[in-house]
Amino acid sequence: MAEDFAIRNTIFESGERFPILVNACTGIPLFDATVFTLSHVRARNRASATIEAVLRALKVFQLFCDQHRIVLSDRMRAGRLLELGELDALVRTCRLPMYVIQVKTDPGPHRFPRAPVPLERYRGPVQKAAPEVAGNFAGVRIRYIRDFIGWLVDRLVLSLDVQHPTRAALLDVKQMVVSGLTARIPTGKGRNSPHGRRALDDSAQKRLWKVIDVHSPLNPWNGEHARVRNELIVRWFMSLGIRRGELLGVKVTDLNFRTGDVFIARRADDRSDPRPHQPNTKTHDRTLPISTDLARRTHQYILGQRRRYPAARKHPFLFVANGGAPFSLRGLNAIFVALRDPSSGLPIVHPHILRHTNNYNFSRLADEQGMRPEVEKKIRSQMMGWSETSATAERYTRRETERKAREASLELQDRMLNPRDE
Incomplete structure (x- = not known):
């Protein structure tokens, strides 16, 4: 055989x-x-x-x-x-x-x-x-x-x-x-490619917030802990634009609620991590600020959900599975499989789509603030953990330029159909 x-x-x-x-x-x-x-x-x-x-x-x-x-x-x-x-x-x-x-x-x-x-x-x-x-x-x-x-x-x-x-x-x-x-x-x-990963637009983002709400009838997860944890995970992805390995590698001790920030660390071959497939951080160490709302929700999760499991006291990782073990990559992927239910009305959502969405929202903020392109690139590289010489930030800038070019082209076509009066 x-x-x-x-x-x-x-x-x-x-x-x-x-x-x-x-x-x-x-x-x-x-x-x-x-x-x-x-x-x-x-x-x-x-x-x-x-x-x-x-x-x-x-x-x-x-x-x-x-x-x-x-x-x-x-x-x-x-x-x-x-x-x-x-x-x-x-x-x-x-x-x-x-x-x-x-x-x-x-x-x-x-x-x-x-x-x-x-x-x-x-x-x-x-x-x-x-x-x-x-x-x-x-x-x-x-x-x-x-x-x-x-x-x-x-x-x-x-x-x-x-x-x-x-x-x-x-x-x-x-x-x-x-x-x-x-x-x-x-x-x-x-x-x-033209059909590469795309960020969620405004309507899809609003729909996502509605679906993942803990009390929403559209919420696909069972159990209070799963609902609270999964909503918080999506908020971390949307707010910080971090990768899967970075999120699962966050320890409770990496959070500083007094200053309102979190340390994203590279910990390859961490002896304190019992997971066979250790989630790794691909990018540089960095400290990211967390909003008052995200800090409050995270603090409530630690005190109200995580501490319920005695097994969670044996390791320092922030997000835990039902039972208290460190949350795994497979468990994290299952969250986004559940969001593919047609009844949710959502497009395909996964962690990297949310990373792109975070960059999309940052590009809009940069436009509103009149940020210079070179400053925007440096800030984006710092937020994402890339080196300042990395060309990765330009990829997101290029996609935003494509979006603006599309909007400008459609506006020109509309003016041809409906010319303005002299």
Whole structure:
């Protein structure tokens, strides 16, 4: 039977999280994937989230090899890697969601020698209805798989004698496979696409406040704690524009109610965090002000809801699950899944949409105050945790410029239809 694979998180005594790709049936780690992440990724001080992204790509590659009955180690010993049609098929597989790839995996016997397959099999028509991941996400998978194949070849070549008959062939085929995968990496930048993430407009924001109100009949959550906590979480996202990892990493001690601010800290490999998948802060440490209303609601949550759970006294994190454990990324994502109910009347809402909405509201405030563009960029970078030289702030400025250009264009068109009297 075809094998399945899973990523398990190991927590070292130092607090470091180290993901490992294992056989889902036996729990045994995959040797090559583990050595690759240790020597090629972890050795370069990459974050555990990056290691996990690498392993997800290698999982795709392993499933692809199983599906097509490819034993890469045997091929390398014969001086071969992937055929041209297999490169195309691999790239198509990288464009598919993981659940589709796992369903497509060949359930029959595998790892047996196979007969030559015509190139037309790999170039057959693709189902138009098949879902696809974003182009930049598929590109990340292809890059990691490309690096992994190159690493496998280099490791084998270094163990061979200079005069070994397959050494030169391996180096040549490696160059062709690496260049072939590189040429097939999608070039589109999903973040800047016309259908990229958009902020909530004024009407959607008003609707959101109405839905998440603790006493609203439209509120999708059950239980007083869940309603109070989830409303407060949405208010934190909308008010501060922080990321998921930043919010879940906030500790009660990071709050200063006297001065009205919160410290957003980077705490990679925090030993006090019991969560296997530790929420991490991607941006710089910074102190953000919190409004009187947000401080009051947060203080009430701590005293009225959080302290009810004895388990919450064993850790310092602000937001807790029902029962008192630190709130997880999975639990946070479930909040926004519940908001997708058609009866809510809301567009798709998730934490990064609220981050964009915070930036959208800031852009409007900057216009009202007549803020100079260079000052606006510096303030935005400080609020979001970017360096002053980062070009990320310009992305939000560009989107706001596009919005203004759209409004100006529509106004010009209206004037053509309804010309003003001289």
